[in-house]
Amino acid sequence: MTTDNQVTFSFADEYTQLLTDLHNDYCRDEPKDVLQYCADFFNRKLAEQRIQLRDQHAFDFTDNHPLANAEHDTHTFQWQTAQDDDDDDAIDEDDDDFDDEERDNFSTAPLSSSMMMPTNYRRDRRTSVSAESIAPTHSQDFPKTVIPKTPEQCERIRFSVGNNFLFKHLDEEQSQDVVNAMEEKQVNQGDTIIEQGAVGDFFYIVDSGTFDCFIRQADGSSKKVTSYEASGSFGELALMYNAPRAATIVATSPSIVWALDRVTFRTILMEHTSRKRKMYESFLEDVPLLKSLKTYERQKIADALESIYFEPGQVVIQQGDIGDQFYLIEAGEALVYKLDENGVQQQVHHYHRGAYFGGKC
Ligand SMILES: Nc1ncnc2c1ncn2[C@@H]1O[C@@H]2COP(=O)(O)O[C@H]2[C@H]1O
Structure with a gap:
């Protein structure tokens, strides 16, 4: 029981509203199985609330990034505050931790002439690493990247993304935008495609070849946490959370990847991915079979789930x-x-x- 009338009233208010909604829906639908109908109603409300909470939450890195769970050697990261474009010079002088060589180890081809950049996005500047909101890039700002490809390349991309859960929900136009924006990269065996702690500009999907993923441990050693083969994908976390790369990824054979730029990733893939990971987070934590898994491993399972x-x-x-x-x-x-x-x-x-x-x- 609470002595705080304000709180009591607000709970009662929400409760009454909920029951009124249920009653109205019930009268409209006249279901045969009352109990199941009510259960479905509350489950639906719960799912909606989870999504709403996710949207309202400012997605502070420390609360939401899988690394926040002390599975990683986070103390080696240097956090930056988001800066205005006007502050570029100041960042360049002060911020030696995110120099260009610490970006993903790829220079990309010049931007296609058909790509119109929004005024607030400069590809040649360093990305501030910040606790920026996870809000996706708005579609009206979306600069569509079009990197010319042969039909054979388009076919290979469609095959790779067709086998990857992150792309399953895309409609025709979104799929086309993704195919257009992807850029083919050859990677030699032994090359580091992603360096832990670096700024990340690209999300990668494997066309062919194999990669190992390592995380630096507190004692300085590296631990292999997973590996990737054709149709596997990696590099989403730094783009989703504007955080430094959480792991190092090295090619273990001559490989080809498709690189998707940050803006296209955030605009087309991020919202669905983060919503699903958030929605299934607490559920997967409670599944006995998955208890021993790390947060990130459970997130990968969430990617594959459909209700x-x-x-x-x-x-x-x-x-x-x-x-x-x-x-x-x-x-x-x-x-x-x-x-x-x-x-x-x-x-x-x-x-x-x-x-x-x-x-x-
Ligand atoms: N256990 C893990 N923790 C964090 N990242 C991981 C893990 N396993 C694989 N990765 C991938 O490694 C990538 C490194 O770059 P990102 O942090 O952008 O995104 C990361 C994930 O895609």
Whole structure:
């Protein structure tokens, strides 16, 4: 109980509003299964609230970047404050930590003549590393990058992105914008494509070849945390959070990557990616199977998740089907039946939130 009338009133207010909304929706839809309808209503409200909170939150790096969870040697990073363009000279004099050689190890081809830069974006200046909002670049400012390509190159990009979860939600126009903006880069075996701590200008998707990803440890050693092959992608964190590169990535064979510039990434890919990672964050933390994973590993799983709603009684998987989907129960329950030797269905499991089933048999 609270003695603060103001707080009590505001809770009551929200509660009444919620029930009024539910009642109105209920009268409109006249559902048969009242309990399920109410459960769906509240789940929907919860999901909306999560998204809203994500949007309102200023996305302070220390709260949201996966590195904030002390998995990394963050103390080696030098944080910068966002500066106005007018401050360029001051930054250049004072800021030796983010010199051009500490950017991604690629110079890119000159910008295509068809690319119109917004007034507040200068590609030749260093990117301030700051706790800037995660708000995506607004589409009206979006300078469309068009790097000419052969049909064969376009085909290869479409193949690579077609196998990558981050691109699955794109519509035709967005896919075309992504294909147009990508730039092919050859990488020699042993080349460092991303250096931990450097400023990041590009997001990469692997066309062919292999890469290892290392994170610097407190004792100065490097630990391999993952590797990439064709259709894998990396380099999104620095662009999403305006943060220094969180890991070092080295080619382990002669490779080809597609480099996507910061503006195109932020405009087309970032919002969906960050919303999904945020939305599934607390759910994935509660899944026993995933408890031992690091935050970033859970975020990669979030990239691959899609919410699917099932009506009560609807069959999710039929015994004997070829399994090609892995399911995690985000909300609700599921019963598992198996035919016994007499051909009679027997209930063998009762799954709740966080349980998993399916996958390749
Ligand atoms: N455990 C990890 N922590 C942080 N980044 C990782 C990890 N594993 C892979 N990476 C990738 O390594 C990239 C390094 O550059 P970014 O920080 O831009 O984005 C990072 C991720 O795409």
